[in-house]
Amino acid sequence: MREDYQALIDEVSQLLGTPATLEGRDFSLIAFGAHEGGDDEEQATGPALDSVRTRTILQRRSTPAVRAFFESYGIARADGPVRIPPDPAAGVVHGRICLPVRDRGVVHGYIWLLDDGRLELTDPRLAAAMAVAGRTGAQLAADSRAEERTAGLLHAALAERGGAARDEAVAGLRTALGEAASGTLVLVAVLPWPEEEDPAAAPPPAALPRLAAQCVRDGALAALVRLRTPHGLEAARTAADRLLRSPGRPATPPAEPEGAARPGPTAGLSSPRTDLADLPAAWREARAAARAAAAASRPGALAEWDTIGPYRMLTGIPRTPGSPPDPAVRELLRPTHRELARTAEVFLDCAGQAGRAAAVLGIHRQTLYYRLSRVERLTGLDLDEGEDRLLLHMALKTERLG
Numbered sequence: 001m002r003e004d005y006q007a008l009i010d011e012v013s014q015l016l017g018t019p020a021t022l023e024g025r026d027f028s029l030i031a032f033g034a035h036e037g038g039d040d041e042e043q044a045t046g047p048a049l050d051s052v053r054t055r056t057i058l059q060r061r062s063t064p065a066v067r068a069f070f071e072s073y074g075i076a077r078a079d080g081p082v083r084i085p086p087d088p089a090a091g092v093v094h095g096r097i098c099l100p101v102r103d104r105g106v107v108h109g110y111i112w113l114l115d116d117g118r119l120e121l122t123d124p125r126l127a128a129a130m131a132v133a134g135r136t137g138a139q140l141a142a143d144s145r146a147e148e149r150t151a152g153l154l155h156a157a158l159a160e161r162g163g164a165a166r167d168e169a170v171a172g173l174r175t176a177l178g179e180a181a182s183g184t185l186v187l188v189a190v191l192p193w194p195e196e197e198d199p200a201a202a203p204p205p206a207a208l209p210r211l212a213a214q215c216v217r218d219g220a221l222a223a224l225v226r227l228r229t230p231h232g233l234e235a236a237r238t239a240a241d242r243l244l245r246s247p248g249r250p251a252t253p254p255a256e257p258e259g260a261a262r263p264g265p266t267a268g269l270s271s272p273r274t275d276l277a278d279l280p281a282a283w284r285e286a287r288a289a290a291r292a293a294a295a296a297s298r299p300g301a302l303a304e305w306d307t308i309g310p311y312r313m314l315t316g317i318p319r320t321p322g323s324p325p326d327p328a329v330r331e332l333l334r335p336t337h338r339e340l341a342r343t344a345e346v347f348l349d350c351a352g353q354a355g356r357a358a359a360v361l362g363i364h365r366q367t368l369y370y371r372l373s374r375v376e377r378l379t380g381l382d383l384d385e386g387e388d389r390l391l392l393h394m395a396l397k398t399e400r401l402g
């Protein structure tokens with residue numbers, strides 16, 4: 001019978017009389033016990049939270065530096081409790097006792113205890129806690145195997161081309177998801193995500209409670225998220241945010257010049273679906289939204305298919321990677337004319353209203369007119385003509401998509 005991770009970690013907390021935390025082997029937070037210590041209560045309940053534990057609980061994972069610190073004590077190789085002394089320089093104000101969570105010799109995670117010095121590693125209660133750690137490891141291992149099978153089914157179900165193989169994958173995925181398959185689902189795409197990248201770089205479904213399945217396909221991570229309500233995307237937005245903050249993926253990419261495409265990974269959400277047979281269409285939407293998030297420099301690097309406007313059409317236009325832009329805008333898109341291209345795009349975004357465009361750009365209206373005249377000379381287009389405006393606007397937005 002499947003055991004709930006929160007119940008397991010609560011069992012450890014009750015056994016030892018101290019709050020426990022369960023993390024995956026990638027140090028993503030899975031479950032944690034309530035902590036009541038601090039100030040006057042500290043003597044009775046143990047040490048107060050330090051910055052490392054607080055950050056882990058709030059951000060759902062430890063930083064690479066914290067992970068390296070704890071792994072330096074051999075926890076990945078240990079098969080029994082490991083005591084780790086405090087190191088304020090590393091942000092570890094209080095010591096820890098680590099209980100490796102293993103199954104058949106393979107480490108699947110760690111149970112952490114704040115160490116107040118009152119527990120000896122030979123304490124019988126720690127032996128009982130290690131037995132709970134063993135049950136936890138068996139559950140994590142079973143979940144990991146199930147996730148691998150589900151990932152393969154999702155990968156096949158996203159295929160553009162139909163046929164028996166995809167139909168079988170959809171049927172298998174429906175069985176694997178159980179009741180969730182009949183609910184409302186959203187696909188999240190995070191890109192870029194190289195096919196050869198270790199899938200463990202993504203938080204496991206255990207760390208994202210409403211994540212039903214994930215796989216890597218078409219240079220992006222696909223995450224299938226269950227919604228609480230048919231129109232509430234909060235769970236999908238939360239999953240996208242955590243996936244964007246996975247190891248090696250900066251939460252705040254370096255700044256680019258104004259008007260340039262946003263660097264770093266981006267995420268996109270599809271429209272909600274209730275039929276797994278619609279997954280290929282949802283996957284196109286999610287990837288298109290992620291591309292639009294990069295092109296439009298969306299705050300938070302996240303965009304939703306239903307809100308990306310003209311990019312819904314532009315992302316559907318086939319374009320060979322590295323192909324040159326439309327001849328009319330080729331000269332305008334040279335690096336030396338970045339300011340003119342930005343001016344033209346803002347002017348068209350403002351529906352040709354010179355006053356609005358000048359205000360957005362922070363320039364005088366006469367400066368705007370001068371720049372637009374230079375744009376016309378470079379492109380040969382007449383910005384008083386609707387079709388020429390449409391061509392220029394589409395070319396500029398398409399170039400942002402890369």
